């Protein structure tokens with residue numbers, strides 16, 4: 499069939515056949531149409547990412563709002579900052595790679611680490627593989643506190659055979675450079691100041707985990723602060739002074755305590771240990787109030803507020819302290835600064 503003869507009627511026939519086939523597949527037992535459409539969308543994200551507007555302002559996508567405690571609805575820690583068409587991913591915990599695919603951002607321009615607990619790093623190797631599969635052909639810049647190089651090198655070493663298989667198998671179609679990195683280990687300071695985006699790393703207190711840091715993002719007169727994991731620290735209030743969005747971890751220690759009472763001695767001890775290196779929900783409200791943050795987004799919440807009743811119980815007492823908007827973070831939630 500020549501190109502000229504390929505007319506509207508042919509298109510209709512082909513589309514009809516395609517729809518028929520799709521309908522047949524969807525009608526097959528055990529196939530959920532919603533699940534299939536989701537899977538096709540994830541697959542498409544490998545070839546075509548989200549369209550970003552270079553003239554846009556500062557915003558974020560909550561990629562992962564969970565904790566190490568497994569959750570079907572929450573990936574582990576990951577927050578995507580978008581400044582114009584420049585994307586910065588803060589942490590990459592378990593499950594966040596799928597969320598990045600859902601968000602259509604498999605190739606962030608920069609990766610930052612807050613600390614090296616597993617729930618902040620686990621999907622890094624997968625990110626590097628999918629980054630190269632989706633066509634990245636240059637190393638990924640990474641900034642983190644000291645230790646970043648050891649963690650990154652270790653994970654890349656574990657993925658080095660996978661990389662070799664893919665390079666050998668796919669030849670030029672798979673560019674190994676997409677799995678390379680350039681790591682900068684930094685002390686708390688301004689770690690990035692380009693294209694109008696300024697990123698400041700600051701030290702938090704997540705002991706016995708050291709180092710641990712948070713980040714402040716400033717772009718076109720707006721600002722976002724991401725706490726990382728920490729107890730309440732004075733510097734958070736300083737860094738978040740007048741910010742548009744404060745993304746803060748939160749633990750409702752009363753609810754954790756109630757849950758701990760029903761656990762065995764070993765889990766009870768671990769729950770109580772956990773309370774000692776995180777910020778309570780009312781302390782988060784105090785920080786947001788004292789900083790004059792315009793919006794507060796809760797993340798890394800323990801226990802997981804898995805429905806609106808739990809959200810109500812989790813945030814009880816916060817609204818009396820912080821009068822502005824408190825957003826209970828959910829995976830893939832988008833917030834503009």
Ligand SMILES: [Zn+2]
Pocket residue numbers: 613615704707727
């Ligand atoms: Zn941690």
Ligand SMILES: [Zn+2]
Pocket residue numbers: 565566575615617618727798
């Ligand atoms: Zn964590």
